[in-house]
Amino acid sequence: MLSSHLLFVAFLSSGVSAARLYASHYSGTINILNLNGNTLTLVNSTSTGNTLPSWITYDSPGKALYIADEVFYGASSGNLASFSISSDGALKASGKGPTAMGVVATTLYGGADGRSFIANAHYQTSQISTFKLPLTGAQPLQTLKYTMDGPGKIPSRQDAPHPHHVFTDPTGDYLIVPDLGADLIRIKRIDRSSGKLTECGTGKPVPGTGPRHGAFWGSGANTTLFIANELSNSVSGWKVAYPSASTGCLILTLQDTLTPYQGNASAPTGTKVGEIHVKDNFVYTSNRNDKRFSGNDSITQYNIASGGKITWVENTSSYGTYPRSFDINKAGDYIAVGDQTTSNVAVVARDTVTGRLGKMVATLRIGAAGTPENEDGLSAVVWAE
Ligand SMILES: *[C@@H]1O[C@H](CO)[C@@H](O)[C@H](O)[C@H]1NC(C)=O
Ligand SMILES: *[C@@H]1O[C@H](CO)[C@@H](O)[C@H](O)[C@H]1NC(C)=O
Ligand SMILES: *[C@@H]1O[C@H](CO)[C@@H](O)[C@H](O)[C@H]1NC(C)=O
Ligand SMILES: *[C@@H]1O[C@H](CO)[C@@H](O)[C@H](O)[C@H]1NC(C)=O
Ligand SMILES: *[C@@H]1O[C@H](CO)[C@@H](O)[C@H](O)[C@H]1NC(C)=O
Numbered sequence: 001m002l003s004s005h006l007l008f009v010a011f012l013s014s015g016v017s018a019a020r021l022y023a024s025h026y027s028g029t030i031n032i033l034n035l036n037g038n039t040l041t042l043v044n045s046t047s048t049g050n051t052l053p054s055w056i057t058y059d060s061p062g063k064a065l066y067i068a069d070e071v072f073y074g075a076s077s078g079n080l081a082s083f084s085i086s087s088d089g090a091l092k093a094s095g096k097g098p099t100a101m102g103v104v105a106t107t108l109y110g111g112a113d114g115r116s117f118i119a120n121a122h123y124q125t126s127q128i129s130t131f132k133l134p135l136t137g138a139q140p141l142q143t144l145k146y147t148m149d150g151p152g153k154i155p156s157r158q159d160a161p162h163p164h165h166v167f168t169d170p171t172g173d174y175l176i177v178p179d180l181g182a183d184l185i186r187i188k189r190i191d192r193s194s195g196k197l198t199e200c201g202t203g204k205p206v207p208g209t210g211p212r213h214g215a216f217w218g219s220g221a222n223t224t225l226f227i228a229n230e231l232s233n234s235v236s237g238w239k240v241a242y243p244s245a246s247t248g249c250l251i252l253t254l255q256d257t258l259t260p261y262q263g264n265a266s267a268p269t270g271t272k273v274g275e276i277h278v279k280d281n282f283v284y285t286s287n288r289n290d291k292r293f294s295g296n297d298s299i300t301q302y303n304i305a306s307g308g309k310i311t312w313v314e315n316t317s318s319y320g321t322y323p324r325s326f327d328i329n330k331a332g333d334y335i336a337v338g339d340q341t342t343s344n345v346a347v348v349a350r351d352t353v354t355g356r357l358g359k360m361v362a363t364l365r366i367g368a369a370g371t372p373e374n375e376d377g378l379s380a381v382v383w384a385e
Helices: 002-013
Strands: 019-025 029-036 039-047 053-059 064-069 078-085 091-099 103-109 117-122 127-132 142-145 174-179 184-190 197-203 211-217 224-229 234-241 251-258 272-279 282-288 298-304 310-317 323-328 334-339 344-350 357-365 378-383
Touching: 019 039, 019 053, 019 334, 029 053, 029 357, 039 357, 064 091, 064 103, 078 103, 091 117, 142 197, 174 211, 184 211, 197 251, 211 272, 224 251, 224 272, 234 272, 251 310, 272 323, 282 310, 282 323, 310 357, 334 378, 344 378
Parallel strands: 053 103, 053 378, 323 378
Antiparallel strands: 019 029, 019 378, 029 039, 053 064, 064 078, 078 091, 103 117, 117 127, 127 142, 174 184, 184 197, 211 224, 224 234, 234 251, 272 282, 282 298, 298 310, 323 334, 334 344, 344 357
């Protein structure tokens, strides 16, 4: 009696209620996870229906999931797969769209609701492609291909343009594409009704930066774009200036750059800054293969001051290796880290006031562990909220 009462109190005071997450694994599965108290369990694991699932776009109002296909060998093309989500979280395949090889990120955009189209960033094939939703199996609506005159400063990674992420700005009028190969932050204007993208300038990081992923903070004159730079292992803040004419382009001006380490120290050799997310006045990066925590890699927290300037706050464990993916829940009291090579999802407590990451609450290995530097293991994790 007493012990069950104490357990019940402990459960309540842990503050954790039930939550659902989805995690993709490069072996070709999408996994449904439940977080209940301090326990993370695998509810179901099913085939994505494509070859190398690399990324999950979760459409909360549309009760749908989109899973990108990074396939880059053994086949000539891949498929963007869509799923509908039932009230208990179960997934049902609902459509496909044929994609050229190497899709590493997707985003919803356009239409009156901001989610009538989907854009794909193709790392391998140096392009962006789009579909009108729902996916019907039809060819892309638009394909934008990029070329370079010669290799970039780091030829082993900058042999060609490599769009690595695609996401909208806070107004929904522009699409941003960090291009790791070309050292460009590509900007596209969105025609909301047709879903068509038009080139609208670039931000130009210094050669060898390798911009990978990005996230926005603020609004109006304070709007700042934070970019995680994979090759220079740093984060850059770019001030965003909006045009006065609705036909103009936004302009990016570099404001500051910081490494993920105290005193702006350089990353250990072999580190590859990965994901970036903004929550309130804090920005976080995952630092793959820096092995800062007894073999585990790290996450860095920065504070964002008025005007968008950043300061380093602390580094914490990613509770696994190669944290390719992480997602902060809406309440802001948990972060789910998707560690690729150890192939685990680690749920870590987060202080909603200070933004600091605390103890690991739960961890679960999904599928087979990966091999360092290979496209295997866990690829992405999202909270289903
Ligand atoms: C797991 O998913 C498959 C495919 O969607 C479905 O047929 C099966 O019923 C699910 N199992 C459970 C326990 O939900
Ligand atoms: C920018 O942020 C500062 C500090 O938060 C605030 O005082 C100011 O009103 C903001 N300006 C705009 C245009 O949002
Ligand atoms: C931090 O180091 C990077 C080089 O790694 C440099 O570009 C940046 O200007 C430095 N930032 C500060 C604030 O010194
Ligand atoms: C990482 O964080 C620990 C604990 O806060 C701190 O002692 C250490 O100096 C930090 N390391 C780096 C490289 O920033
Ligand atoms: C490393 O991560 C594992 C979970 O995958 C955890 O059990 C262990 O405590 C972590 N160690 C450190 C130093 O972060």
